[in-house]
Amino acid sequence: MRVNENETPPSLLGLTTYLMSRTGKSARSRLAERLADRGLRLRHMAVLAALVDLGPHVQRELAVRLAIDRSDIVKIIDELGAAGLVDRARDMTDRRRVTVSVSPAGRALYDRLQADARAVQDDVLAPLNARERARLTTLLMRVHGHLQDGAGAQRAGR
Amino acid sequence: MRVNENETPPSLLGLTTYLMSRTGKSARSRLAERLADRGLRLRHMAVLAALVDLGPHVQRELAVRLAIDRSDIVKIIDELGAAGLVDRARDMTDRRRVTVSVSPAGRALYDRLQADARAVQDDVLAPLNARERARLTTLLMRVHGHLQDGAGAQRAGR
C-alpha cells in the first residue's frame, strides 16, 4: 500500500477559503459544462437570471449589477439576441439607451437552466442533508452579503 | 430612491452552489492578488504547500496530487527553481525521475504565504464568529471530501 497520492496538502485544507474556492470552482465548472452543451456560458445564464428576476434592464444596468464590463455585456447580448433569447429595444425616452428583455424562449430556457443548476447542486451537496444545506446556505449568505458591500481591504473579486 | 442596482438576481442567490462559487472566487482572487505582488500564482503556492506538508515529490506525483498536467508542472517548477524556492535532483534509482524539494527559502516564503492566506480569510469571513467558521469549515470539508472521490456524474472540476 502507499500513501494516498491524491490527498490535498493539509495546510491548504485548513483554510476555509481554500475549501470555498475549491468546491465553488467545482460546482461552477460542472454547471459550465452543462451550459456549454446548450452553447451558453455562465455569463449568459447570469444575464438571463437578472432579466427574468428583475425585469428589463438597460445594458449599463446589467453591467453594474453583474459586475461585467460594458463592452463585454454588448457581446453577451449579441449572442443571446442571435439565439432569440432576449430582445433589444431602443429606449424611446433616451435614444442612447437600449433596453434588453427576455423573450418567451429565453424565459423557457432559463427554467431549464435552473433545473440544470439544481441538478448540479444536488450532486455537489450530496453528502449534506436538508438541514445541513440550509445551514451552509445561511452562512454563505452572510459572507456573500459582506463581500457585496465595502468588503474589507481591496476591491478584488469584482 | 431607487431599487438597488447592485443586488444579485434572487434566483441565483437561491443556489447554494452559486454562493460557494461566488464567495470562493472572491477569496481566490484576493489571494491571487497578494501572490502576484510576490510574483507568484496560486499554482506556485499549491506546489509549495505540497512540498512543505508532504515532503519531496517526484514531478509526476505533484501532477497527480494537484491535478495539474505534468507539462504544466515543469514550468511551475522552473519558475520556483529560478526563484530559489525549490531544488531539483535527479533520482538515483530511476534516472528518468526528478525529485523536487523545498529550499529553506521556499519554506520561509511559504510561511508568509500562509499568513497572507489567513489574512484574506479573516477578511472574507469577517461576519462569522469562530463557532460559525468552524461549522462552515466542517460542512465544506464534507463536500470537498465527496467531490474528491468518485464525485457524482462527470469528471468536471478536475
Next chain:
DNA sequence: GCATATCGTAGGCGCATACCCATAGCGGGT
C-alpha cells in the same frame, strides 16, 4: 536485446475572463 511504457521537457492551442481605448449617436445644461 528489443519492444513498450514512463518521465521530464518543450512548444503550442483554445477558452473564459478581465480590461482598455476610440468612436458615433444622443441628451442635457448653459
Next chain:
DNA sequence: ACCCGCTATGGGTATGCGCCTACGATATGC
C-alpha cells in the same frame, strides 16, 4: 448653438488555466 457627458458598440490586449502533441532519455517486460 455648443460643449460635455453618457450610451452602446467595436476593436484590441493580457492573463491564467487546462489540455494536447512530440521527443529524448531511461526503465521495464518479454
